[in-house]
Every structure is written in structure tokens, then in C-alpha cells.
Amino acid sequence: MKITVNGTAEETAAMTLDALLIEQGYGEAKVATALNENFIPAALRPEQRLSSGDRVEIVAPRQGG
Amino acid sequence: MPIYYDTEIKSRLMLGTAQYPSPAILAEAFKRSGADIATVSVRREAGDERAGQAFWDMIGDLGVHVLPNTAGCHSVREAVTTAQMARELFDTSWIKLEVIGHADTLQPDPFGLVEAARILTDDGFQVFPYCTEDLVLCERLVEAGCRVLMPWGAPIGTGLGLNNIYGLRSLRAHFPDLPLVIDAGLGLPSQAAHAMELGYDAVLLNTAVAKAGDPAAMAEGFARALEAGRLGFKADPMEPRDMAAPSTPVLGRAFT
Numbered sequence: 001m002k003i004t005v006n007g008t009a010e011e012t013a014a015m016t017l018d019a020l021l022i023e024q025g026y027g028e029a030k031v032a033t034a035l036n037e038n039f040i041p042a043a044l045r046p047e048q049r050l051s052s053g054d055r056v057e058i059v060a061p062r063q064g065g
Numbered sequence: 066m067p068i069y070y071d072t073e074i075k076s077r078l079m080l081g082t083a084q085y086p087s088p089a090i091l092a093e094a095f096k097r098s099g100a101d102i103a104t105v106s107v108r109r110e111a112g113d114e115r116a117g118q119a120f121w122d123m124i125g126d127l128g129v130h131v132l133p134n135t136a137g138c139h140s141v142r143e144a145v146t147t148a149q150m151a152r153e154l155f156d157t158s159w160i161k162l163e164v165i166g167h168a169d170t171l172q173p174d175p176f177g178l179v180e181a182a183r184i185l186t187d188d189g190f191q192v193f194p195y196c197t198e199d200l201v202l203c204e205r206l207v208e209a210g211c212r213v214l215m216p217w218g219a220p221i222g223t224g225l226g227l228n229n230i231y232g233l234r235s236l237r238a239h240f241p242d243l244p245l246v247i248d249a250g251l252g253l254p255s256q257a258a259h260a261m262e263l264g265y266d267a268v269l270l271n272t273a274v275a276k277a278g279d280p281a282a283m284a285e286g287f288a289r290a291l292e293a294g295r296l297g298f299k300a301d302p303m304e305p306r307d308m309a310a311p312s313t314p315v316l317g318r319a320f321t
Contacts, residue, residue: 006109030118032107032150037142039149060117061154064106064134065081065271
């Protein structure tokens with residue numbers, strides 16, 4: 001299935017957001033997620049199913065002003 | 066010292082964490098200035114870098130309060146979702162709300178800012194809005210639930226100082242009990258002292274410190290200026306006057 005992850009087109013076999021994070025190598029990394037511009041809390045990732053064309057954002061803490 | 070949403074802070078300086086020459090210099094700037102709040106952001110990880118965890122660990126070592134921002138967001142939707150992601154990542158309901166309205170000046174979009182502030186307040190956030198000094202905008206933000214206001218001094222990263230003294234003074238007069246923080250545009254400690262002399266509660270800096278030749282020394286300079294300006298404000302300054310008035314006694318002068 002084709003989805004977009006952090007602005008880049010990707011082919012994924014992951015059926016859920018949780019599975020996508022593992023597939024992308026994030027594992028236990030400290031990240032937050034959004035699906036199609038909506039925040040998805042960490043606790044809901046295992047049941048959040050992915051569909052073709054979805055836009056996923058995966059963000060981490062960073063320097064800021 | 067300032068109290069933001071029932072949390073008392075030990076310093077009048079909020080310090081950004083971006084653009085420093087190294088993490089060690091960033092840490093030294095916090096140490097020498099005594100800044101008690103660090104602003105941070107959320108961003109996509111670049112490649113397999115996984116820099117987020119290292120940055121998070123470093124911020125934890127600073128032992129300060131963390132204020133996440135929504136920097137770079139140009140719409141209400143982006144800002145709200147970014148704030149929600151930041152709340153989970155940083156485990157705080159504080160959010161420095163930025164909804165940018167113009168690409169050149171990076172000035173806030175006042176309409177989007179009020180809408181986003183209302184949504185986030187209703188969602189349990191404690192909002193620190195990056196705003197202009199416009200009185201009506203600030204009244205709307207307070208109506209939306211903001212208990213802190215953060216008007217700009219000048220556009221982000223310019224170092225131009227306090228561009229609208231009248232507007233900032235007017236804002237202070239209209240909101241005597243609300244914490245007011247100058248956010249953005251400062252370049253020199255003297256400008257921070259001026260903000261204190263106007264009765265402001267704090268300033269938020271990043272570029273002025275991070276891009277100085279010696280960031281840690283500049284951070285300390287700002288901290289001292291804030292202390293000096295605040296002392297001056299509390300000491301009830303004299304009224305300026307146009308005509309000279311001798312300070313040395315006239316009576317008893319020789320040769321008269």
C-alpha cells in the first residue's frame with residue numbers, strides 16, 4: 001500500500017500505525033504521530049489502521065526558539 | 066518572580082535552545098543566566114539520525130521547565146495538531162502558540178491565533194501566545210483563556226529591540242496583573258532592561274544569545290540586564306523633564 005511518511009512517498013506492508021513505526025525503525029523511540037493532520041496518541045497507535053493514500057507524520061523533540 | 070498558570074519561575078529569562086554552536090555551549094548559557102524555562106519544538110527526524118532522544122536527554126539534564134512551541138505553523142490545524150504532539154512528547158500542557166501569518170515578517174496571524182488558542186484552552190492546554198502588541202488581539206486572547214501574553218518586540222531573529230514602545234506600555238497598563246513576556250526581536254541586554262523598565266515580567270530570547278560570539282556571556286549579560294531593569298522599575302523612577310536642574314546645591318557656592 002502506498003502512503004506518505006513525513007512528506008515522502010513510501011510502500012508499506014504495515015496495517016497499523018504501530019506496525020509502521022516498527023517497520024520504519026522507530027521501535028521505542030520518543031516520537032509523536034499524526035495521521036492525515038490529526039494527532040494520534042501513542043496508546044491508540046496499535047488500533048489505528050492505515051489506508052492507501054494516508055499521510056503520516058512522525059516527529060521527535062528538537063531544538064526550538 | 067513571574068507566575069505562569071500557577072507555576073512560579075525562578076528567572077525572568079526564557080531561553081530558546083536552537084542555533085547554538087554546541088550542546089555544551091547551550092548548557093553553559095543556561096547555567097550562567099539562570100534561565101528557568103527552555104523553549105523546544107517538534108520536528109521530523111532526519112533519516113536514521115534519531116537525534117530527538119539525545120536532545121530530550123540533554124534538556125532533562127538542564128533541570129528547567131520546558132515550553133514547547135508550534136513554530137513554523139501557518140494554519141490553525143497545523144498548530145493544534147503540533148501542540149497535541151508536543152504535549153505527548155514533552156509531557157506538559159504548556160504550549161507556546163505560534164500561528165505565523167506572514168512569511169517575510171513571521172508576524173502572528175491574529176485571527177488564527179485566537180481560534181487556535183480557544184481550541185487548545187478547551188482541550189486543557191495552558192497557552193502562551195506569541196502575539197503582536199495589538200490591544201484588541203490581546204483582549205481576544207484573554208477571552209479565549211490565555212493567562213499569559215507574549216507580544217513581540219520586533220520580528221523574530223532581527224535583534225531590532227522594542228519597536229512600539231507606546232503599544233507595549235499601553236498593553237502593560239491595560240493588563241496590570243497578567244504576566245507579559247516580550248517574545249522575539251531582542252538583540253541586546255539594554256533592550257531587555259528597557260522591557261523591564263516598562264513593567265514587563267520577562268523576555269524570551271534565542272537568536273540574541275545563540276548567535277552572539279560568546280553565547281554564555283551574552284546570556285549572563287541579559288540576565289543581569291533583566292535584574293537591573295526590574296530593580297529600576299520597582300524603584301519608582303524620577304519623571305523626565307525638559308529643563309536642566311542642578312543636582313549640586315546652589316546655596317553656598319563660592320564667588321557669589
